Amino acid sequence: MDQKYQLSRKKFIKTTGAFAGGAILAAPYVSKAAGSFREKKKLALVGTGVRGVSMFGRSLRANYGDYVDLVSICDINPGRLARAREFIGGDLPAYTDLDEMLEREKPDTLIVTSRDDVHHEHIITGMRHGCDIITEKPLTIDEHKAQEIIDAEKKYGRNVIVTFNxxxxxxxxxxxxxxxxxxxxxxxxxxxxxxxxxxxxxxxxxxxxxxxxxxxxxxxxxxxxxxxxxxxxxxxxxxxxxxxxxxxxxGKHGPFRGKNCRNCAFTDQCPYYWDITQDEHHYNLYTRNEHYDGYVRDNCVFRETIxxxxxxxxxxxxxxxxxxxxxxxxxxxxxxxxxxxxxxxxxxxxxxxxxxxxxxxxxxxxxxxxxxxxxxxxxxxxxxxxxxxxxxxxxxxxxxxxxxxxxxxxxxxxxxxxxxxxxxxxxxxxxxxxxxxxxxxxxxxxxxxxxxxx
CATH class of the missing domain: 3.30.360.10 (Dihydrodipicolinate Reductase; domain 2)
Structure with missing residues (x-):
């Protein structure tokens, strides 16, 4: 299961289909901060986990819609992408291929909230398309990927912000x-x-x-x-x-283990049992869509691969x-x-x-x-x-x-x-x-x- 998930993350498959949509055009507006006319910045989001769809999705549109325009979202998981689109609201164009989204929508800034090990790919892809970057921490996970980002920033000259809240x-x-x-x-x-x-x-x-x-x-x-x-x-x-x-x-120190919390014979004994089916948001975002990429949100905390x-x-x-x-x-x-x-x-x-x-x-x-x-x-x-x-x-x-x-x-x-x-x-x-x-x-x-x- 982990291997399937790892392999599927290596690139964004080109299966936009019904998710692709026309660009949302943003009109000029009166800036409440500066009191002058200023065109809204166009933002796009890659990675539709909980952080992405909430803080940089629904909350962003609710709290900063007068200042910026979220024009599209992207994720490799088409099921989670559809759920994210519904959760954020506004009939956003949605893509499973990052290059295609950036080419079509032409955002000013790409927000990166994908899995940590692919941050560097999405940051560099965004800069290559002329985007500034806002990325969740960590910037990346090892020295080689960090050096790639350092080199890309020098090459493309874009602004990269890490959200160290x-x-x-x-x-x-x-x-x-x-x-x-x-x-x-x-x-x-x-x-x-x-x-x-x-x-x-x-x-x-x-x-x-x-x-x-x-x-x-x-x-x-x-x-x-x-x-x-x-x-x-x-x-x-x-x-x-x-x-x-x-x-x-x-991990391997656990006294027993199961496939995941939903499929386990030890739920009565496990101090970490969590019933994801009782959490509507997590269930709809992850569990109902795990068959697309193999990512299981309620994995066993005693699995030996930890x-x-x-x-x-x-x-x-x-x-x-x-x-x-x-x-x-x-x-x-x-x-x-x-x-x-x-x-x-x-x-x-x-x-x-x-x-x-x-x-x-x-x-x-x-x-x-x-x-x-x-x-x-x-x-x-x-x-x-x-x-x-x-x-x-x-x-x-x-x-x-x-x-x-x-x-x-x-x-x-x-x-x-x-x-x-x-x-x-x-x-x-x-x-x-x-x-x-x-x-x-x-x-x-x-x-x-x-x-x-x-």
Whole structure:
């Protein structure tokens, strides 16, 4: 089943048939942001999973229809494509061949929300057709594909944005501001420990994310967020990674296994049993269409082909001399993290998530009184914003679609270099786990690590 899915993703089959439709022409409109006439940008979407059809499909049209025009969608799975078209609404032209969609619809920007291992193909194809790119994280899953994207950006000169929404929550913006304003001086050490619950990890193990060849392991798919946060906070690039990681409980460590949750003799015993037939959206989007490409959404979390990890730890050295001590732990019922920055003038610390849940975060500042003009400890409270990811999603989307030219003093919008430098830490960690040796970033891609980013 996995092999069938892998082979079917290698290129977009040319079977548009009834899905192909005429282009939707966009008329000029009065920009609410700028108060002047401006033609709507034409957007197209490739990849119709949950993220694509919701955030960059239905929600995009509902919240940003006055600013941009989603003109077409694309996926290799014709059944899921039909469901996505229905879910998003508006009788969108739908294609199973990306080149054909881009040639016919001629969008200004291609939004990439496909499976991680084919991001590079879709990003490069979009640039070749003259499109700017908005891509979901991770940018890609290994150093070879990352280098292809680096080279294509230079060749085609298009703008590529990676949607690192973890940069945008108000309290994280405040942490960035405090570091930029010199509260703790030069950052020398970062402590970052992230936890996800069994339920969260279960979803990764059920999906294609359970295979390195599709998602690069959680070192890449999940930790790319965290590594990007650190790179962005301290404004420096990694130079070396040493890591350890293991898989426990899941995959071959399971006590039994079935074909999938719907076809299993152990549902009464399995702590991870999930009845997808009771989830209308997932069932209609995935289960009813799995016969087209073989992708099973409710896979057994104990299937022996799982080759990712459930616990991760890494030491990362940075070009500016800072060090990161990082861990990602999934064998827990705690969803949240602890993040601390130790600098020459003090320390900032944030503990987010856990229990009891709250709608704000507290940033704790502790001065190094020998070197700081600030002599008192402080706690700075910042409320979450409204919307997904602690209020970060609508702030990011406003910048993407409503006001793309707004000032960006914190440099929250991320590009190719940011995307590469985040995934490459995870790639290096994966390689270090396999070899038992530290891995140098300069040995993976041709981007030279910078002590201080421009």
């Amino acid at each position: 973890y940069r945008y929550p108000p309290y994280r913006a405040k942490v960035k501001e405090l570091i930029m304003d010199g509260w703790i001086g030069d950052v020398k050490n970062v402590e970052f420990h992230w936890h996800i619950t069994h339920s969260h990890l279960m979803r990764y193990m059920q999906r294609w994310h359970g295979h390195r060849r599709f998602g690069g392991s959680l070192w890449v798919h999940k930790s790319t967020h965290h590594f990007d946060m650190v790179n962005w906070f301290i404004n420096s690039d990694p130079v070396e990674v040493y890591a350890n990681s293991e898989l426990e409980r899941f 080759d990712i990890f459930s616990k991760h730890s890494a030491l990362v050295k940075y070009a500016n001399g800072a060090q990161l001590n990082y861990s990602l732990t999934a064998d827990t019922e705690y969803e949240g993290y602890w993040l601390a920055f130790n600098g020459t003038k003090g320390r900032l610390e944030v503990r987010a998530g856990g229990w009891p849940r709250r709608n704000y975060e507290e940033i704790h500042f502790m001065p190094n009184r020998r070197y700081s003009d600030r002599q008192e400890e402080q706690t700075i409270r910042v409320d979450h914003g409204s919307g997904g990811h602690w209020g970060g999603d609508p702030i990011m989307n406003d910048q993407l679609f409503k006001d793309p030219n707004r000032p960006d003093p914190l440099k929250q919008q991320a590009g190719v270099r940011d995307g590469v430098m985040s995934i490459i830490i995870g790639v290096a960690a994966r390689k270090s786990t396999d070899s038992g040796l530290p891995v140098r970033i300069e040995d993976l891609v041709d981007l030279k690590p910078m002590p201080n980013r421009a």
